[in-house]
Amino acid sequence: MNKKKRNKLARREWLAGICFLLPNFLGFLIFTALPVVMGFYISLTDYSGFGKMNFVGFSNYVKMFKDSSFLIALQNNLVYTLTTVPLTLIFSLLLALMLNRKLYGGHIFQTLFFFPNLTSMVAIGCVWLQIFESKNGPVNQLLRNIGISDVPKWFWGTSTALFTIVIVVVWKQVGYYMIMFMGGLKNINPELYEAAKIDGANAWKAFLHITWPMLSPTTFMVTILTFIASFQVFDIINVTTEGGPGRSTQVLVMRIYQEAFKYGRMGYGSAIGYFLFMIIFIITAIQWYGQRKWVVE
Known part of the structure; x- marks a missing residue:
């Protein structure tokens, strides 16, 4: 197998690995990472569940x-x-x-x-x-x-x-x-x-x-x-x-x-x-x- 075919096979394997990991990564990003970041931001506001979020810094803490x-x-x-x-x-x-x-x-x-x-x-x-x-x-x-x-x-x-x-x-x-x-x-x-x-x-x-x-x-x-x-x-x-x-x-x-x-x-x-x-x-x-x-x- 020449170098060109090996590189092509490696790219296919890399792409296949990405496709297998992508659903789990998206699930982690949407349901874990993003809520964690948003939750911390909300902790710095006076958000009540409705209306605007007013930034209050660390006053809640x-x-x-x-x-x-x-x-x-x-x-x-x-x-x-x-x-x-x-x-x-x-x-x-x-x-x-x-x-x-x-x-x-x-x-x-x-x-x-x-x-x-x-x-x-x-x-x-x-x-x-x-x-x-x-x-x-x-x-x-x-x-x-x-x-x-x-x-x-x-x-x-x-x-x-x-x-x-x-x-x-x-x-x-x-x-x-x-x-x-x-x-x-x-x-x-x-x-x-x-x-x-x-x-x-x-x-x-x-x-x-x-x-x-x-x-x-x-x-x-x-x-x-x-x-x-x-x-x-x-x-x-x-x-x-x-x-x-x-x-x-x-x-x-x-x-x-x-x-x-x-x-x-x-x-x-x-x-x-x-x-x-x-x-x-x-x-x-x-x-x-x-x-x-x-x-x-």
């Missing part, structure tokens, strides 16, 4: 830190994150360790624990509203039967609503991350445990010096995913408490939804959205940098 509703939502979101992330890690790892052993009916238990993850959060919220119903719900009925008269109000109590949501979310997502930890456990060489046993290491020492270090890549990934998900929580709160009672379950995404679509303050809602993006980006970047020190390759 300054306004956030003077807004008590935003500060409460940020505080609630931090509390929610600091509870759901470690609880999900602990319970998903414990389930993975338990089911990684050769147990009778182990696959059935794996399916049962994973099944909630296949159900929509809206349906789960409706079910748990009935389970935790403060007057006649089965949980409080059980507590009364065992002699507890002052039962929790769960979703309807200002001091319990947020932690009730944490319980429901951890219950739903723990099965998914259990599967990830089980995948990590399968990749650990069994010879390491045999060598540790010969050296006299008990189960706890084997976990500390073999299992936990070898699971560090999986732990890192689960931490990143649960952290991002915790700052994006919305559906379960919208279904169960709608941010109440009071402002006890207000979170940042709920504030974005209310400001932008309920109150018609698109500019201010967009500013909160970009602040949320910066939180996720900065903490994720810190985690990526820090993983060099504790993640075993």
Whole structure:
């Protein structure tokens, strides 16, 4: 094949590659890149969804830190994150360790624990509203039967609503991350445990010096995913408490939804959205940098 034919074939291959990439690139440009740019511009205006956009600079971002509703939502979101992330890690790892052993009916238990993850959060919220119903719900009925008269109000109590949501979310997502930890456990060489046993290491020492270090890549990934998900929580709160009672379950995404679509303050809602993006980006970047020190390759 001469040089001219090779060049012609290379151009055809290049054109074919462009044609395959073009639909995906256009989709990314229209539905992702352009909305991101427009959203940032809107955050610098007083746009209400109708009429003109008046440029106001960074006044929306300054306004956030003077807004008590935003500060409460940020505080609630931090509390929610600091509870759901470690609880999900602990319970998903414990389930993975338990089911990684050769147990009778182990696959059935794996399916049962994973099944909630296949159900929509809206349906789960409706079910748990009935389970935790403060007057006649089965949980409080059980507590009364065992002699507890002052039962929790769960979703309807200002001091319990947020932690009730944490319980429901951890219950739903723990099965998914259990599967990830089980995948990590399968990749650990069994010879390491045999060598540790010969050296006299008990189960706890084997976990500390073999299992936990070898699971560090999986732990890192689960931490990143649960952290991002915790700052994006919305559906379960919208279904169960709608941010109440009071402002006890207000979170940042709920504030974005209310400001932008309920109150018609698109500019201010967009500013909160970009602040949320910066939180996720900065903490994720810190985690990526820090993983060099504790993640075993």
